[in-house]
Amino acid sequence: MIEFSCRLSRPRFTLEADFNCPSGCVALFGPSGSGKTTVAKLIAGLERPQSGRIVVGDRVLLDTNAGIDLPVHKRRVGLVFQDGQLLPHLSVRQNLAYGRYFSPVDAREVPFDGVVELLGIGHLLAARPATLSGGERQRVAIGRALLAAPRLLVMDEPLASLDADRKLEILPFIERLRDELSLPIVYVSHALEEVARLATVVVRMSEGRIVAQGPPTEVFAAALPESAADRFEAVSVLAGTSLKELTAYAMTTLAHPAGEIAVPGLFGPPGRTVRMAIRATNVTLATEKPQGLSVRTTLKGRIHAIAVGTGPTALVTVELDGGDKISASLTRLAISDLGLDVGREVYALVKAVSIDERSVVMLG
Structure with a gap:
């Protein structure tokens, strides 16, 4: 279960968002500037709202009324960004081990070999990031996040920089994370085809607010176009x-x-x-x-x-x-x-x- 209720004000932007979703893949969907990435950063602890409450499973990550605000390293949120952000001077194996370094010693139940097999990157372990394709870099970035033993995976436009073929290559691996690991995922995207395929629940956003929430079949129901x-x-x-x-x-x-x-x-x-x-x-x-x-x-x-x-x-x-x-x-x-x-x-x-x-x- 993911519970989110936050208020945040900036110059020219206000976020007032509330949603409560079961575990699975929760997709934050909407146009650029709607607040999707802001919500992801608030969950990860990279930003702080003026007021709010965030709960993942039975762990309270933030409750401004109760004075609770777990720091980033204690939230156990794995992050995967658009560009992968791998360390260029390290091999794939070393990048993966870097993720393991940040996991609590008593929570390293995710096996290294299992993650490598799940993502199909065994043949890449000795390679450097500069020699990888975009899809391969994203799979390594996902592996690094998994080896940090997260309780939640936040993926912010992870396929946005990839071409159509690489997107088709990596989507089945994200499905495996959702289905085989039963790891809750918050998936940020404005690509409706990706959301329709991956999401258990869609949270549709516009101008900092939630305008619809539910399964893809309901959220993507027909509505009158407001512009061409x-x-x-x-x-x-x-x-x-x-x-x-x-x-x-x-x-x-x-x-x-x-x-x-x-x-x-x-x-x-x-x-x-x-x-x-x-x-x-x-x-x-x-x-x-x-x-x-x-x-x-x-x-x-x-x-x-x-x-x-x-x-x-x-x-x-x-x-x-x-x-x-x-x-x-x-x-x-x-x-x-x-x-x-x-x-x-x-x-x-x-x-x-x-x-x-x-x-x-x-x-x-």
């Missing part, structure tokens, strides 16, 4: 059951009450639950079931709501057969031409290539 750029942030999170792997095409077909979903990648034997994020700008609506298209995913449903702003676009929410909702960003002109209205039966079309692999995750 916001339509690219409207996302739906859907889950289906793996039906068959198309190994020759590196694709998987998922079963969903509204129709089959085609996703890029191979996701195990039939029966596995697979979750993904779908951007509203990648969803097309049709009033009749289409034929002869390259689009592989056609989901049947009825229009639940239409949110129209003052600009050229609108957000249409479709309640799919089975109860899930998917949002589509359309022009107001298209809505008028098609005669779309609440209650009308439609088909939501999604191109498989528009689904970012970073957002696809097996849940069971």
